[in-house]
Amino acid sequence: xxxxxxxxxxxxxxxxxxxxxxxxxxxxxxxxxxxxxxxxxxxxxxxxxxxxxxxxxxxxxxxxxxxxxxxxxxxxxxxxxxxxxxxxxxxxxxxxxxxxxxxxxxxxxxxxxxxxxxxxxxxxxxxxxxxxxxxxxxxxxxxxxxxxxxxxxxxxx
Numbered sequence: 001x002x003x004x005x006x007x008x009x010x011x012x013x014x015x016x017x018x019x020x021x022x023x024x025x026x027x028x029x030x031x032x033x034x035x036x037x038x039x040x041x042x043x044x045x046x047x048x049x050x051x052x053x054x055x056x057x058x059x060x061x062x063x064x065x066x067x068x069x070x071x072x073x074x075x076x077x078x079x080x081x082x083x084x085x086x087x088x089x090x091x092x093x094x095x096x097x098x099x100x101x102x103x104x105x106x107x108x109x110x111x112x113x114x115x116x117x118x119x120x121x122x123x124x125x126x127x128x129x130x131x132x133x134x135x136x137x138x139x140x141x142x143x144x145x146x147x148x149x150x151x152x153x154x155x156x157x
């Protein structure tokens with residue numbers, strides 16, 4: 001059985017849009033390139049043909065992966081999520097116990113993680129450490145550099 005993939009409404013729409021783009025734009029474009037390369041003759045030494053076939057294989061692999069994610073996608077209803085604990089879609093402000101630095105992250109599904117936007121996966125070390133914590137709790141996060149302690153300062157939606 002495949003793993004369920006949790007998405008926000010925006011994340012699910014982005015996934016659907018990418019699948020549609022690959023099917024309606026990229027697949028026909030690559031097929032056309034392959035056809036044009038075939039028309040040039042001798043395929044054994046045709047670099048354009050081999051490059052297009054490789055691109056097609058990579059695109060089809062990506063499309064299959066995205067379709068699998070879509071088939072196992074579940075939409076997250078954040079109106080039913082407990083605000084007293086750090087859960088998926090929570091905005092969590094934490095303070096590093098060692099240096100006092102405060103950071104705010106949004107806990108999201110792995111497919112929607114983006115560190116630049118301060119959206120971290122619930123499967124990341126920090127995300128796992130914060131899941132289920134309440135304000136005032138200390139999260140011990142195991143990192144390659146050793147164990148770090150963070151205090152949960154604030155949880156919001």
